[in-house]
Amino acid sequence: MTRAYNFSAGPATLPEAVLRQAQAELLEWNGVGASIVEISHRSAEFIEVAAQAESDLRTLLAIPDDYAVMFLAGGATTQQALLALNFAAPGQIADYIVSGHWGQTAIKQVRHYVTANVAASSEAGGFTDLPAREHWRLSEGAAYVHITANETIHGVEFRNTPDTGEVPLFADFSSSIASEPVDVSRYGLIYAGAQKNLGPVGVSVVIVRRDLLQREGQPRADIFDYRSHVARDSMLNTPPTWNWYLAGLVFKWMLAEGGVEEFARRNAAKSALVYQAIDDSGGFYRNEVAAAARSRMNIPFFLADDTLTARFVSQSREAGLLALKGHKAVGGIRASLYNAMPVAGAQALVDFMRDFQQRHG
Amino acid sequence: MTRAYNFSAGPATLPEAVLRQAQAELLEWNGVGASIVEISHRSAEFIEVAAQAESDLRTLLAIPDDYAVMFLAGGATTQQALLALNFAAPGQIADYIVSGHWGQTAIKQVRHYVTANVAASSEAGGFTDLPAREHWRLSEGAAYVHITANETIHGVEFRNTPDTGEVPLFADFSSSIASEPVDVSRYGLIYAGAQKNLGPVGVSVVIVRRDLLQREGQPRADIFDYRSHVARDSMLNTPPTWNWYLAGLVFKWMLAEGGVEEFARRNAAKSALVYQAIDDSGGFYRNEVAAAARSRMNIPFFLADDTLTARFVSQSREAGLLALKGHKAVGGIRASLYNAMPVAGAQALVDFMRDFQQRHG
Incomplete structure (x- = not known):
């Protein structure tokens, strides 16, 4: 069999041109005498790959300068836990809008850390619609409002960015990031596992308004602290270099395609x-x-x-x-x-x- | 330049035969019409790859059946935090033997979770030796004793497994796992980032004595709970499939080499x-x-x-x-x-x- 049309929900199909480039370079990359899988993340060569990927993502999504961008190991589920640890005081209320399965899992990750308030849910209707904005019961003093921009299982997508006033809007964009222009400035934080629109599984992108990083959050390991990751350009520890590199190739491809x-x-x-x-x-x-x-x-x-x-x-x-x-x-x-x-x-x-x-x- | 001898500390050199196989399969794997990077982790094909990798690692390291094996996204630093969350009560004492830089970072990750006691350290001597076992001051009722089996920066390695009595020994084996036979039964837990001896960065291996999973630990997100990962065969969320696959190829290569x-x-x-x-x-x-x-x-x-x-x-x-x-x-x-x-x-x-x-x- 040759390459077929692959409708997988994620890990998902990648541009063939990207795979061909990664294939050609897998044994020896860029004249360095080794595969990019084998070189140090602290080498000048990899740091340039990492910085270029961030720069290209900023161009693609028109990310404003007052937003930090992180490339972190693992998937969106880990970020769901880290949102609460980084941006909510212990037990503080956080509002969740549940429009499908992934909105539910987002809550599952934070129940030890915040008081998760289901401000709206379309579960009663079998997740066949979005909860209408006028029926959301947002909490006073919430740490954030969380939405799932696109529900991969239920096939429900926010086609407009809801207004949440002074409370920052946090959005799981795992399955729709970079699929159309988005006004990043309307969000406090956007996160996405890469394995749908951005590249391979094993790396996630987090885009956060920098002023939110001043929040104390709650006691957490250094490796769970977004401030530490931002301060070290996502190289607090060894990052998933090949995954990051492949995402960078996908960004280049998206830019070249328009x-x-x-x-x-x-x-x-x-x-x-x-x-x-x-x-x-x-x-x-x-x-x-x-x-x-x-x-x-x-x-x-x-x-x-x-x-x-x-x-x-x-x-x-x-x-x-x-x-x-x-x-x-x-x-x-x-x-x-x-x-x-x-x-x-x-x-x-x-x-x-x-x-x-x-x-x- | 062609492929050279690569002495990188990690990410590190990989067997050329493994890279060649991964290269040949990168566009279309195993007749499925897609790259292994593109297929679902829940497909029968990938589940077989994952199970085979675990089975081969068990063979390589002679892992007893009463030990669970996890393949988790990210690096060893994340595991350092999870050790405390999963196996210590809040504020409980955990003993750390510090024989270099990585022993110090292990403590840095847990200071919000446990009372980390430096039971021994060779820092005064510039980390040029191991702290002699007879001078370790272990705590009564410690949750675990942590060692760094090999210190990647200081070049200091435990050549024998220290005895810690009833308190389980936890060891960071990131840079020496699978480099020689080890008696796994002497350890409560072994963890290792893959990017030195096991394959590519972006996946870690955790080997844990199953009875320890009964410990309550402390409040944590589901994604930080080893029990959840074990129960779901390390597929609680989308795992880093390509990295896992590549580690599996390295295991096969190691077995074939002897x-x-x-x-x-x-x-x-x-x-x-x-x-x-x-x-x-x-x-x-x-x-x-x-x-x-x-x-x-x-x-x-x-x-x-x-x-x-x-x-x-x-x-x-x-x-x-x-x-x-x-x-x-x-x-x-x-x-x-x-x-x-x-x-x-x-x-x-x-x-x-x-x-x-x-x-x-």
Whole structure:
């Protein structure tokens, strides 16, 4: 088999050009006589790779200078715990807006550290919509308000940045960062595991308004202190160098392709293709998310006849469309359409969906 | 330049055969139509890679069944904090034996969580020896005793496992794991960042006696709870899949080469070559570590005429011997001789050292 269209929710498809460059350089990088996997993070060569990656990410997302950027080992779940440790006093209230599975896990990480208030939730409706802003019950004196910008499992996405007044807005952007322009200045903190739009798993990006770093937070190990990471340019300890490097290659690729404005266009086109195929299927396929909250990144959908789901998954795989099985929490089918998925991939999926319906409808 | 002998202390040299396999598979792995960097950690294919890596590590290190093995994102520093959170009650005494820089950082991570007692330290002697066991002042009721099995900067290594009675011994084996046989049953917990002997940076291995997981520890996020990681086979969240995979390839390579017994022989031979060259230099080169405590993995040494140090570094680099500059905390030269460094590499270093001395002595 050669490379197929990979709809995995994360780890996810990467630009082939990036993989080809990483492949060519894997034994010997940049004339240094060793692989980039093998050189010191404190070498001048790697420090330049790291700084260039940060600079390119700042360009891509138009990150203002009064925001620090960290590249940290591990995933978004660790950051969920660190948010509370770094920015809330022990037991202080923090408001959480729950629009799906990942909003729930965010709360799970902080229950020993803060009083997590579910200020709004769409759980009663099966996470098929966003909690309407006018019904949020925000707390006075909250440390922050947390949202999940895009819910990877439930396919629900904030299409506008909610206003939270003086309380800083913290957002898990793991599955939608860099998919379209975002006004970073509207957020106190943005965090994202890299493994959807930014590169490989094993590194996370945290973008934080610098004044928030003055908060005392609560007692914590130095390695859990964002201030220490910022002060040492994310090299407090040995960072995941290859993962950081690969993310940097993805940033370069995104810039060369036209930046987030171009990916916003492609992502709108790709998701429109798939939603259209679902909505035009006369009920053969079904997506349950309210139109205004539909994710451009992850499209969960169901077959009216669920006994066909397994066949859809196996036949699509044979047709070169990988990893379309839905998350076990909701079942059905899920198509993830991150930046590295070309429009042709979405078109191939839609063609398969129509063909499958003709054969089984 | 082609691949040179790389004496970096970590990230460090990897077996070329492993890099070649990873390179060949980087675009499309195992017939799945995607790179291993791009597939789900929950796919049957990746779960098999993960399980095989654990199984191979168990074989390599003869890990008893009553020990759990975790593969966790990030480095050893994070584990240093988690030790206290998972195995000590708030404020409980934990004993630390400090034989170098990394023993000190281990304490830095836990000061908010435990009462860290420096039960012994060789700092007064400039970390040129191990604190003699008979002078350790262990605490009654300590949660654990912590040692650094090998000090990467100071070049001091425990050549025997100290006895700590009923109190479990926890050891940072980051820079010497799998370099020789070790009796795991003598330890309560062994942890190691992978980037020296096990593979790439970005993943750590934790080996823990299962009964210790019953300790309540202290309030912590789920992502900081070893019990949760063990219960989910280190897939509590998305693990660093490529890093784990690459470590697995290194394990296979080590087994094929003859296992840790064979590496013990090679490491003894390599380090003997370099120490001999130092000791035979008539004082031109100097290693200050007591003979019985000398590290086989990291050999720091100094030139009697320190004005020659920069020339040694630049000329050795031109001769295809990389990353010999000493750590900034101690200066001089440092040669790291991990498993993936062939005996021929140590011989090339020794040849260069003798030649350099002839030209400058």
